[in-house]
Structure formats: structure tokens, C-alpha cells
Amino acid sequence: MKVISLNGKTGYELIDSGDMMKLESFGGVIVERPSGSAVWRRRAPELWSSPVARFIRHSSRGGQWEALSPEKIPGKWVFSAGVFQMELQMTDFGHVGVFPEQAENWDWIHHKSSSIGGDARVLNLFAYTGASSLAAACGGASVCHVDASKKSVDWGRMNLGYGGQESLKIRWIVDDVRKFLRREARRGNTYHGIILDPPTFGRGSSGQLWKIEKDLVEVMEEVLAVLEPGSQSFVLLTCNTAGMTPVCLENMVMPIVTARGGSLSSGEMLLHESEKSGLPCRNLPAGSWVRWETR
DSSP: OOEEEOSSSSSEEEEEEETTEEEEEETTEEEEEEOTTOOSOOSOGGGGGOOSEEEEEEETTEEEEEESSGGGOOSOEEEEETTEEEEEOOOTTSOOSOOGGGHHHHHHHHHHHHHHOTTOEEEEESOTTOHHHHHHHHTTOEEEEEESOHHHHHHHHHGGGSTTOTTOOEEEEESOHHHHHHHHHHHTOOBSEEEEOOOSEEEOTTOOEEEHHHHHHHHHHHHHHTBOOSSSOEEEEEEOSTTOOHHHHHHHHHHHHHHHOOEEEEEEEEEEBOSTTSSOOOEEEEEEEEEEEOO
């Protein structure tokens, strides 16, 4: 498989954006995907002749890839995201297995995990294919990776086969996040770090309905019950749901501040256009984040 890198120091590139689409390169594999935030015009229409595939969305539940250069489309490929490696492939949801807007958060997770030391325990909820799990584990943490999708968990486990990552301490769990949190609270299990990247809508491992506007408040209350008390705890909450601004996410995390003190920081996740066109570069909004940490 081809090994690539991600996000500047690596090999991700947002080539251009506009007209509700984004043109991206994942280590030379150029794809065109929908982006509801790209409400402006494209900077350089001539650059859009290069993608190997274009994702066409049929509904909020999925779509299909249109092959523009079939001979250049890899079945799967592997990239290096700084301290860890992952496998990419094109999915029916328009994803490729990694969200590059999270790159700065991976650095923060790695730093926080390594600063706690060898006994760090990190819980990754709505964990998808496990980029944040790998970032924490590469920082020395013992990680519990939880997602309701068996396919995503299997994909995450497969990532351990690259870059000498077989020895990383990650426990892979297919479960509904709410059920898992309640069970961990009853058992008295706690974690120094908790990471959440909840979807807008979804279903649990047994078909339980998830709606972020209704269910996230309850999950954040349950997170407090499994958060390790002490001086080296952290929480990262990210979201790309419309209306979930940094201020909104701060308010979601406020019960933790009330109970434990500590400090909050928040902001937007952004993808920065490359300078390939020679025109001014723009930032493409890709969601919000909030970080809580003990002082």
C-alpha cells in the first residue's frame, strides 16, 4: 500500500473549495466531496479537472463515488498522521476514514496523554476509525475505544497493523455510548482523558436512536461520573453539526467546570486552502471544538 502523510507536515491538502464542494488531496489521491460550508465561488476552476473521484450525495444517509480516473483510484491506502498511521478507503458516506480538520486535536491529545505518564487512561467515545485513540496510545495511554459501528471498530483495529503499532494499548468496544458510560460508572471505572466526537444522528449497537440535540446533554452529565478526579484530567468535545458553535459546546461542558474547576478553551476546526492557485487562501469551517483541562 502507498504510505502518505497528512496536514501540512504530512500530506493532506485542501486544494480549493466553493460551490458547496471541496477539492482535497490525501497524499496525491485527489477527490472532490460535498461541503455545506463552502458557500463561496471556487478560486481556480481549472484545478478541478484533476480529481480521481467525485462523491455524489443522494441523501443524508449516503451516496456514491463517481470514478473520474478509474485507473488512479486505490482500493485502500495508508498514510502517516504524524505519530501514527492509518488506512484510508472510499466509503458510501463520502468519508475516507480520517477527518483532517482534527489534526491539531490529535497533537493536543498526544501531548496531554504523554504528560500524564504511563498510568494514563483515556476513553474515546464515538471513536470511528480511531485516529484520536491512536494519538492517545502513542502518547503512552491505555485507551478504551467505543463506537456503535462494528465496521468502524474493525477498521480501527486494523490500523494497528501499520507502522509498528501492534503493541499499543487499545481496547476495542462495540457498544452504545450511553449504555457503556452507565456500566462504567456502576463499576467505578474512571479515565484521565475523555474524547467525544458525536454524530448529528445515528443508531446504537442495538438500534438505539441518537439525536445530538436531545442526547448530548445527558451524555456530558454521564461523562462527569467516569472522569478521574485529580490534577491531570482532560476532556475534548468536537462536533460538526450545524448550530453547534464553540460557545454551544462550552455550555455543554460547563457542568464539568462547575464540579471540577479547571479551564476551557474553544474554537473552530478549519481547513486552510493551499497556495497552489496563487490566489489568496481561505479557511473552510469544519466544525467546533472545546477542551477542558485541570489547571
